[in-house]
Amino acid sequence: MITVAVKNKRNVFKKGKDGRSVMGSLGLFLFLSLLAAVFFFPIFFMLNRAFMPLAELLRFPPLIIVRNPTFDHFFSVSTFFNTTLVPFTRYLFNTAFIVTVGVFGQILFASMAAFPLAKYDFAGDSIMSKMIVVALMVSPAVTAVPAYLIMSYLRLIDTPFAIILPTFGATLGLYLMKNFMTVVPSSLIEAAHIDGANEFTCLFRVVMPAVKPAFITLFILSFQVMWGATGGQVIYTEELKPLSAALNQIAATASIARAGDMMVVSLIMFIIPLILFIFMQTQVLETMATSGMKE
Amino acid sequence: MAIKHKSKGVSLRQKQGVWGFIFLLPWLLGFLLFFARPMWETISYAFSEVTITFYGIYSTFVGMENFRRALFIDQFFNMYMITLAFPTLVIVVIVVIFSLLAAILINGKYFGRGIVRAVFFIPIIMGANIAVAVTAGGDVVSQAAGMGMNFGGFSQYFLIEALAGTGMPPALISYVLQALSEIFSVLAQSGVPILIFLAGLQSIPTSMYEVAKIEGSTQYETFWKVTLPMISPMILLSTVYTITDLFRRHSMAGPFIPRVATDGVSPVPLLEYIRYVGFGTHNDFGLASAMSLMYIVASLVVIVVVTWVMSKAVFYYD
Numbered sequence: 228m229i230t231v232a233v234k235n236k237r238n239v240f241k242k243g244k245d246g247r248s249v250m251g252s253l254g255l256f257l258f259l260s261l262l263a264a265v266f267f268f269p270i271f272f273m274l275n276r277a278f279m280p281l282a283e284l285l286r287f288p289p290l291i292i293v294r295n296p297t298f299d300h301f302f303s304v305s306t307f308f309n310t311t312l313v314p315f316t317r318y319l320f321n322t323a324f325i326v327t328v329g330v331f332g333q334i335l336f337a338s339m340a341a342f343p344l345a346k347y348d349f350a351g352d353s354i355m356s357k358m359i360v361v362a363l364m365v366s367p368a369v370t371a372v373p374a375y376l377i378m379s380y381l382r383l384i385d386t387p388f389a390i391i392l393p394t395f396g397a398t399l400g401l402y403l404m405k406n407f408m409t410v411v412p413s414s415l416i417e418a419a420h421i422d423g424a425n426e427f428t429c430l431f432r433v434v435m436p437a438v439k440p441a442f443i444t445l446f447i448l449s450f451q452v453m454w455g456a457t458g459g460q461v462i463y464t465e466e467l468k469p470l471s472a473a474l475n476q477i478a479a480t481a482s483i484a485r486a487g488d489m490m491v492v493s494l495i496m497f498i499i500p501l502i503l504f505i506f507m508q509t510q511v512l513e514t515m516a517t518s519g520m521k522e
Numbered sequence: 523m524a525i526k527h528k529s530k531g532v533s534l535r536q537k538q539g540v541w542g543f544i545f546l547l548p549w550l551l552g553f554l555l556f557f558a559r560p561m562w563e564t565i566s567y568a569f570s571e572v573t574i575t576f577y578g579i580y581s582t583f584v585g586m587e588n589f590r591r592a593l594f595i596d597q598f599f600n601m602y603m604i605t606l607a608f609p610t611l612v613i614v615v616i617v618v619i620f621s622l623l624a625a626i627l628i629n630g631k632y633f634g635r636g637i638v639r640a641v642f643f644i645p646i647i648m649g650a651n652i653a654v655a656v657t658a659g660g661d662v663v664s665q666a667a668g669m670g671m672n673f674g675g676f677s678q679y680f681l682i683e684a685l686a687g688t689g690m691p692p693a694l695i696s697y698v699l700q701a702l703s704e705i706f707s708v709l710a711q712s713g714v715p716i717l718i719f720l721a722g723l724q725s726i727p728t729s730m731y732e733v734a735k736i737e738g739s740t741q742y743e744t745f746w747k748v749t750l751p752m753i754s755p756m757i758l759l760s761t762v763y764t765i766t767d768l769f770r771r772h773s774m775a776g777p778f779i780p781r782v783a784t785d786g787v788s789p790v791p792l793l794e795y796i797r798y799v800g801f802g803t804h805n806d807f808g809l810a811s812a813m814s815l816m817y818i819v820a821s822l823v824v825i826v827v828v829t830w831v832m833s834k835a836v837f838y839y840d
Binding site: 335339340347349352355360363364365370371373376377378392397398399401403406407409437440441443444 | 535538539541542543544545546548549550551552553554555556557559560561562563564579627638641709714717718720721722724725755756759762763766769807811814818821822825829838
């Protein structure tokens with residue numbers, strides 16, 4: 228695959244062809260390095276503070292770099308899970324269930340709904356598309372109370388589905404998928420139809436591979452939502468709560484004396500998605516572009 | 523879809539309608555149940571005097587009373603609505619340009635891009651984390667993992683120390699600090715737009731770049747003549763997303779988010795204020811519904827205008 232990187236870093240060291248002066252290149256390089264430093268700072272900060280002993284955490288001219296690294300806070304968090312009523316593995320299972328069902332369901336339903344809206348022409352499709360943009364504007368807080376009443380009526384409260392099901396009707400994923408599917412050439416879909424593909428084959432074998440970057444993007448976003456959801460207002464039974472809720476209990480009750488535990492919890496919540504996404508990003512980046520078309 | 527399927531007795535439009543409906547159904551069910559119906563209730567609350575009791579929620583129709591109170595009696599609502607649009611648009615422009623730049627950097631192929639990718643991938647997770655806090659009803663962990671909450675103060679402290687050490691005048695220091703906190707809020711906002719641009723950059727056919735190369739175009743020309751037109755639908759998409767995100771945000775800190783004081787001590791963004799009206803000591807759910815309704819309509823007007831202006835310049839390759 229030949230990807231021509233425009234304005235990439237290699238240009239910084241190569242003058243001439245794109246007519247950029249050496250000083251200009253140096254300036255760009257410095258600017259990008261500064262930007263990278265700003266990007267990296269929060270992680271560096273979090274990592275260091277997770278290993279700081281309490282005395283260093285609470286120093287007034289605050290420290291950025293740890294002097295006497297310690298695992299105390301990690302032990303303290305693991306002790307917390309040893310003493311809880313519900314074992315750690317149960318929380319982990321709950322999270323795994325919510326993440327798996329939630330993420331795949333959302334991708335499936337969002338792309339199924341996006342396909343006809345992007346590529347078909349039927350009564351009401353433009354109204355539907357406008358409604359989606361309207362729905363995007365609405366903060367979940369606005370509809371929180373009536374939505375709770377409906378979930379309560381459906382007896383979803385205090386089940387993992389109270390977290391999962393509302394995301395199936397979420398508009399962000401649909402909006403994202405729809406916009407990317409609009410870019411897929413209609414002639415590809417026509418060709419599939421002529422070759423006898425039915426609508427499902429058409430969607431899952433032709434359109435979905437073409438919008439792979441989009442659904443991986445949706446995967447990342449949806450994973451974040453599911454991973455971070457504590458279900459605070461909808462799940463009461465301790466056995467059904469996800470890991471983030473358990474970690475939240477540590478973080479929310481963190482007084483000054485538990486500031487280190489708080490940092491460890493932040494680190495856990497942050498590092499697992501980071502590892503996953505560094506792995507996933509090759510999927511976003513190394514995919515085939517809209518190929519398969521020969522004009 | 524110009525080709526007709528033979529011998530079904532139904533037109534292509536009908537056939538597509540049927541399939542479209544089948545494909546839409548699962549999502550539509552979720553949408554109607556968990557969004558449309560609650561939204562309808564909220565709208566009806568906006569026109570009602572709502573009393574919440576132990577036995578349920580009772581509402582009596584009062585017409586435009588809630589809207590009148592929000593606009594003419596409440597002391598904060600007007601001020602916020604007036605100061606809303608402009609700062610939002612400024613940050614949207616910055617976020618979109620910045621995310622496009624970051625996406626191009628991540629997407630490029632060059633020596634050491636592994637490190638660049640890893641570093642520039644951070645805001646995606648940071649930004650999404652803050653989005654989580656908004657969608658999942660504000661959880662402490664992701665907010666703490668997100669930006670601004672726990673290290674914003676520290677970084678400012680260090681900067682003040684460092685800058686004061688150089689003998690810089692205080693007025694200039696506050697200006698630099700302002701710029702820095704803007705960098706962080708831009709960073710936090712740009713996660714999703716970066717992902718959108720990345721996916722968009724990936725969907726540009728490589729043959730186009732090959733043609734541009736063969737025709738002898740410089741990289742500068744290639745960017746303006748190939749990349750930018752091809753990515754223009756994504757620019758519209760991420761602009762709309764960034765605007766909606768900014769309007770929806772109720773717990774984010776940031777210099778561009780205007781704030782009002784509820785108890786005279788702690789300033790909060792408007793949506794937080796609306797929550798305070800609805801669930802706080804006033805417990806006036808009708809008034810809060812009316813406010814959020816006006817807020818949604820205002821943000822919708824901004825979206826429609828921006829989309830209309832931008833769609834003139836968007837290029838669809840098909």
